[in-house]
Each structure stands twice: as C-alpha cells, then as structure tokens.
Amino acid sequence: MAGSNEILLVRHGETDDNAADRFQGQLDTHLNERGREQSRALARRLAGEKLRALYSSPLSRARETAQIIAAELALEPVYDARFMEADTGDWTGRPYADVIAQAPDEFAAWRSASRTFRFPGGESVCQQAARVVAALADVRAAGLLPAVVVCHGGAIRAVPGAHRADDDFVGNCALYRLAATAAPAS
Numbered sequence: 577m578a579g580s581n582e583i584l585l586v587r588h589g590e591t592d593d594n595a596a597d598r599f600q601g602q603l604d605t606h607l608n609e610r611g612r613e614q615s616r617a618l619a620r621r622l623a624g625e626k627l628r629a630l631y632s633s634p635l636s637r638a639r640e641t642a643q644i645i646a647a648e649l650a651l652e653p654v655y656d657a658r659f660m661e662a663d664t665g666d667w668t669g670r671p672y673a674d675v676i677a678q679a680p681d682e683f684a685a686w687r688s689a690s691r692t693f694r695f696p697g698g699e700s701v702c703q704q705a706a707r708v709v710a711a712l713a714d715v716r717a718a719g720l721l722p723a724v725v726v727c728h729g730g731a732i733r734a735v736p737g738a739h740r741a742d743d744d745f746v747g748n749c750a751l752y753r754l755a756a757t758a759a760p761a762s
Contacts, residue, residue: 601664619648629720633659658711661728665698705734
C-alpha cells in the first residue's frame with residue numbers, strides 16, 4: 577500500500593512504436609493491444625494502494641492508460657502537459673538502431689539521463705526534469721496523497737530519486753515510488 581504522502585509514477589502501456597524501438601517523444605501515439613493488457617494489469621495492481629488522486633500526461637498513450645486505471649479505481653484523471661514525454665526533436669519517429677549507428681555517444685548520454693543531454697532540435701533532460709518536478713510539487717501541494725501519475729519513461733528517468741541509478745530502462749507500465757520526503761530538485 578502506498579504511503580500517505582507518496583506519489584507513484586507509472587509509465588504508460590506499450591505502443592507499436594515502443595515495440596519497434598522507435599522514438600516517440602511528443603508524437604500522440606495510442607496503446608496497442610498489449611499496452612491495454614498491461615494497463616489493465618497495472619490498474620488491478622494499483623487497486624490495493626488506496627490512492628486518492630490520478631494525474632496523467634495528456635498524450636494518448638498515457639491518457640488511455642490513465643482512463644483504464646481510472647475505471648478500476650473510480651478516480652477522475654487530471655491531465656497536465658508538464659508530465660509529457662520530452663520533445664525528442666530530430667530523433668522523433670526514428671528507430672533506436674539508426675540513432676545508435678549515427679550518434680552512439682549521444683544515444684548513451686540519453687539512456688543514462690545525463691543532465692547535460694539535449695535532443696538535437698529538441699528538449700534537454702534538465703528542461704524536462706524542471707517541468708516534471710514543478711508538476712510533482714503541485715501534486716504534493718494539492719494534498720490528495722497518495723497519488724499516481726501516468727507519464728513517460730523519459731519523465732520518470734529525469735526525476736531524481738524515481739528510479740535506480742543503474743537502471744536506464746523504464747518498462748511499459750513500470751511503477752516507481754517517490755518517497756514521502758522526496759521533493760525532487762531540478
């Protein structure tokens with residue numbers, strides 16, 4: 577069960593682009609059938625958490641995951657654009673393999689969530705972290721905790737304390753707990 581002041585961060589369910597290892601960024605892609613199944617399983621898992629609030633990125637893949645969770649938990653999702661995935665700029669729509677072949681060092685920097693990394697023609701990890709951290713502060717300030725936030729792998733990786741330091745991959749419908757005292761700084 578979630579702690580009384582805890583925020584749970586979850587990644588949306590799988591999309592066809594996830595399955596194809598393709599950068600989505602802020603493309604508005606939908607869940608595939610596997611993603612819907614993952615989301616239903618996550619909703620069942622969250623049923624015992626006694627959550628009081630549900631927040632989500634407005635991108636369709638997160639919105640659909642949030643709607644599945646909302647139906648199970650009888651919560652109304654609050655959509656906040658600050659929880660959106662990073663603007664992946666020139667990498668949007670490109671397969672990981674292409675980026676690895678053309679820019680292996682930059683790809684490694686992205687995978688490690690390096691604070692200095694910026695997507696070519698897009699957003700930096702620091703910019704994404706700043707907006708996500710601000711949104712999480714607003715979730716805490718609203719006082720309806722514990723809460724769950726449906727967002728994206730990049731958003732989770734950008735938040736200090738949201739994942740293990742040695743874990744550079746956030747799976748679809750993975751769940752991460754922010755400690756009650758965590759007030760992540762950008």
